[in-house]
Amino acid sequence: MSERKYSNGLWTWGKLGDRFVLDGYRAGWSPSKAIEMAAKVPGLSGVEFTYPNDLNEKNWKEAKAALETTGLKYASCYNNISSDPKWQRGAMTAGKELRNQAVAHTKTCMDLAAEMGGDKITFSLLQDGWDYPFQSDYSAGRRAIVEALRECADHRKDVKIGVEYKMREPRVFCYVCNTPMTTLLLKEVNRPNLGVVIDVGHTLMARETMADAIALLAENNLLLHTHLNDNWRTWDDDMIVGSIHFLETMELMYWLRRVGYGGWYGLDIFPYREDPSKATIESIRFMESYNAVIDRVGFERLGELIARGDAAETLSVIRPAAFGV
């Protein structure tokens, strides 16, 4: 029995398309069927929704009932203000009218979270950015985001907003791009119910060190939620957690423990060509394996090795603890 509580986004069981396969790599399953499938994954105890795609004003009671039936918890809900073409030049930086719609959309998502018995939503601004030079008034854009975030946060204090940064996609450059930028913006927004959802794949894509990002957020009391996956550092591939980055994911696990993170270990994977339940299971197992290696070395011993900073020495301790030889 793990000390960690794991959740996954229902989108993992969705149709999962891309710009070449717009109709999806599979048919996908309905939200209620996806909840059923999630409930069968060993170790998974929560799910994450998307508003309005699979949780909305019309179906939330049904969704809540499905959670009760299965025993799964509401972990969070992604407030989707990126996928409707109307946001294509930005949800919060493309003019007052759109911004007001985006704020209202976010408030409704917060209300739905509360109805579901949840305490948080996640939020990202994937269309707020630029593709070409001379296309954005950077300062005005940042001001608009700060103000809109304040307005959202002030809607109700009992629901937290986790802001998820991403360097790019779909825009080539996004305003809310990496850990220090998001920290800087949220300190300026200055509201107690605002924090960060760290998507570690976005952290890798931003050429950051995952463990360092966790440390920075914890230092600023902003670590609210996690989105865990893996990639090849050049794009948000949303792969099985820990499958590509071994020591870095293990170091991420170590720092989540070190800063006393007690929230969800939230999966955010897009298994385009893999069975979604199997990809979820493997993600959890990789994290449990890395935590087992941490325990074999010893949590305190790892701290001493870090303090000493001798890479060859540290590797000579971790390697045999990991592989047994």
Next chain:
Amino acid sequence: MSERKYSNGLWTWGKLGDRFVLDGYRAGWSPSKAIEMAAKVPGLSGVEFTYPNDLNEKNWKEAKAALETTGLKYASCYNNISSDPKWQRGAMTAGKELRNQAVAHTKTCMDLAAEMGGDKITFSLLQDGWDYPFQSDYSAGRRAIVEALRECADHRKDVKIGVEYKMREPRVFCYVCNTPMTTLLLKEVNRPNLGVVIDVGHTLMARETMADAIALLAENNLLLHTHLNDNWRTWDDDMIVGSIHFLETMELMYWLRRVGYGGWYGLDIFPYREDPSKATIESIRFMESYNAVIDRVGFERLGELIARGDAAETLSVIRPAAFGV
């Protein structure tokens, strides 16, 4: 009146979606309407189709008539064996049954090209590759591709196949990934009607030098067709040609002239948030501008500067020729 003949893909006027906006950034226009719009772009004299999306067994007569009405030429047709979910683990490397279907699909596309009065199709293997370690038998994959390409080429000699490489997307790693790899494979395939469609955005993404890629293909007599666009070197953004890379695009234009390229300057852009016709017009104008700078410096003089290889000297000649100061 330009010495260069420009074409564009009809997909530029399509709905253009991505994995977050699966329904498209716009409604898009029908193939026949797109042909009408293309015909209004100054300097554009050819269009490129996609089989089976906008050119197929059912509509080719209609498409041919639309070309005749507008005076536009058939430039090429993209043989799409990447977008149907059935190819998700590869069109030519995922087993004999799928491979046979992909070969048959390609042959039909060649036949359609001939019916349209064309002499070539374009072709890429975007799903043939791998995402994870230990997922591919690399040697077997390459053998399968070489054999399948031979079979396609042998179908009919009067239609050429332009192979378009791409390092990644949708697969994280694609077999046919860059200029030297494609050259190597095509030399092994060894058929006279096989060549390369160089998508310069893919060249940039592969961290190659566009002009060098043109030179290499010309040295091997493999330069068949071009797909022109621009990006930020980390992803296939399919932006307005020459808008990001100034000297490199100018150097590309120079080498296309130097190797005596007489084919289409084929646009391949995805103006998600821009007017497609305006993006096409600007792409053509950028290329004409860069060619004008080449002429101001003098084609011969550029050759001398290259032979000398003194960067500061070369820039001191090109810069004022470009900007007038």
Next chain:
Amino acid sequence: MSERKYSNGLWTWGKLGDRFVLDGYRAGWSPSKAIEMAAKVPGLSGVEFTYPNDLNEKNWKEAKAALETTGLKYASCYNNISSDPKWQRGAMTAGKELRNQAVAHTKTCMDLAAEMGGDKITFSLLQDGWDYPFQSDYSAGRRAIVEALRECADHRKDVKIGVEYKMREPRVFCYVCNTPMTTLLLKEVNRPNLGVVIDVGHTLMARETMADAIALLAENNLLLHTHLNDNWRTWDDDMIVGSIHFLETMELMYWLRRVGYGGWYGLDIFPYREDPSKATIESIRFMESYNAVIDRVGFERLGELIARGDAAETLSVIRPAAFGV
């Protein structure tokens, strides 16, 4: 006569080596000879030193006299706490003893700046970072940097410290890595004589937008000095300014004017294989050319185009203003 004042680092005329050519690509010139050569560059009115390499306790009077003779101004001095092997695991994060030495070194550099009649030094922490996972206590490292910077700043108020971030080199990961991270740290340090020296090559390497970085620093009143060069976005190539990035460098020039930057346009180039004076001249000319294009379009008009955000439209205005066609 330009409105901008340009400076260059004396290292441009140095021997310039790398890990394969440790003895340098050329013999290089002495500091006093380099000052003479700098004085002959049209448009250059200031120079930047390095302490202790070419400005130190022993030679500063000589250096000051050379400036007076030539009429060049002291622009800044780079406080080098990265090149002595003793700092190889960090100058400020590798233990108290080394940290005290680094602080003392910095204070001496500030004193020298004052003796030279200058008002600022530049400063970077290229060895403070990590190469391997589990090698750094990230939070402790940041705390050490914040405290050491306060101690330096408090030494004397009449000399400003410009902190220059860099994502990597020589360490694979550096603590002070990009624009938002540096902004965040300096806000925490909270001293009036601390600001940022933006090295735009480091900005490009961090996958940021140069103009956006300028805007962010100006919003936070932290833009103190500039280090200008160009590169291919994957490494700090320190090439001729504006030679690779056309529209982005032009946009950088525009934002420096827009935020009312009145400081030095400070070159920081490493012309390993080029004549250093010619590389300096070309860098200045590229910046003047781009400013000329800004003026041709019109500063106000550019602001309107940015506010509108239609890339195809904006390009259709800038392109002919730049290239005359």
Next chain:
Amino acid sequence: MSERKYSNGLWTWGKLGDRFVLDGYRAGWSPSKAIEMAAKVPGLSGVEFTYPNDLNEKNWKEAKAALETTGLKYASCYNNISSDPKWQRGAMTAGKELRNQAVAHTKTCMDLAAEMGGDKITFSLLQDGWDYPFQSDYSAGRRAIVEALRECADHRKDVKIGVEYKMREPRVFCYVCNTPMTTLLLKEVNRPNLGVVIDVGHTLMARETMADAIALLAENNLLLHTHLNDNWRTWDDDMIVGSIHFLETMELMYWLRRVGYGGWYGLDIFPYREDPSKATIESIRFMESYNAVIDRVGFERLGELIARGDAAETLSVIRPAAFGV
């Protein structure tokens, strides 16, 4: 007792500098002292020299005696035509006079190899490339390389030349840049004593898959020697083998066995801040660990998993075999 024979370059025990620390991160040891230290590394049975830096006309008898004393074997010698400033614009592409010197240099290196009882040298062209657009006649450069390589190869058949590609450093772009390009060039050169030294860090930097590169070279009968290390995929960090890339290095080990590679597992690491002998030991141990995991899964079983290509399934087999949970 391992089935693999390991060698390391003497430069690992050198002073190891970079452009900021030109005098080196340590004093370094003399070649004969380095041989002594290498002899103490468990599992190491060969060393690699550099001509003329640590093996040359004057000292080769001494070096040979040192090998005999220690029992170490001559693995290879790096023919250094990159570090003398005279090659700064290229050794084989910067004019006839320099090219002749480079060819003569290479021939002498081959002779020395024979005197040492060796059968091969390694060779790279790190200065043959370009930094700026319009700086190279790409086709002429390639022709010059092909001809010079033929001349070197024809010098004597009993010494093989292993060509080591590298995408960049010190030049921003190098001609001999990646696996397919090198394969293509060597097929054109067409000499039996020419092959490839694959530096897997260069493979990673070129965004290739290490195992795929091995497969491609083996398909073309060009795999002559290996240079093993690790990095973060953006630069040639020359780190401890297998410390960053877990599954990819394991897959590399698998394919070296699969293609029947019987040559040296040659380390090429730059432990700037680590003890060189400890870094060597850890590199060997990581490779032995990964081979142990291969054996736990079973070599045949891995082949079956690859043939099936189901990533989640494959990971579910490898993960517990690696970590025991």
